[in-house]
Amino acid sequence: MNIAIRADASAAIGLGHLKRCLSLAQALRAQGAAVTLAWREIDLDCAPLIEAAGVSSVRIAAGRVSGELIDVRDFLAAVPAAERIVVDHYALGERWHRVARGHSDAKLAAIDDIADRELAVDWLIDPNFSADPAAKFAGLIGPDTQLLAGPHYALLAPAYAAAPRCVVHEAVRSIGIFMGGTDAANASLLALRALRGRLGFRGAIEIATTSGNPNLAALREAAACDT
Structure with a gap:
């Protein structure tokens, strides 16, 4: 089966959409599907990240939507057999x-967790927790849309399946900071300063980010000065 995925990444958008779609793509490939991820080149070159995951990549255009x-015209031209x-x-x-449905006869799935617009799809995946997912999307999806909601549907990379399980200790000995793959607002640095200055935490602090972070140099400098 040929499956096409549409997602973008940028300094402002972050890497979350792309990363969870790559997790989905890897799972689909393991089931024998042919998967292509279509993306727009905004301000990050996503090709190396997609190719490292073993997923086919196609740039459909440059710039934001x-x-x-x-956008759908460019997408359908790039993946006509989906x-x-x-x-x-x-x-x-x-x-x-x-x-997309009218020009391809394909079945559609959307991954969405903010419920701010109408969605005309066969499946809706919302991996966030909600006390009442049906109420969250009321009026935004049709009666035939199958809603797959909750953390059980979280799209995690295969590496997490074998990762060590978290052990909770009463005393906080270390803190990890992760504000997304790009963190354009540099919230990582704000968190570091708050932990050290306002809260007085003296344990180990580790900041996780990526080369797509526009504040990477400042973070590295702050980490080098942190004692």
């Missing part, structure tokens, strides 16, 4: 979905 109809389409993008909604 300027309109759903333009039998299933997965969309993980806050800028794309019902109009995009209906055009």
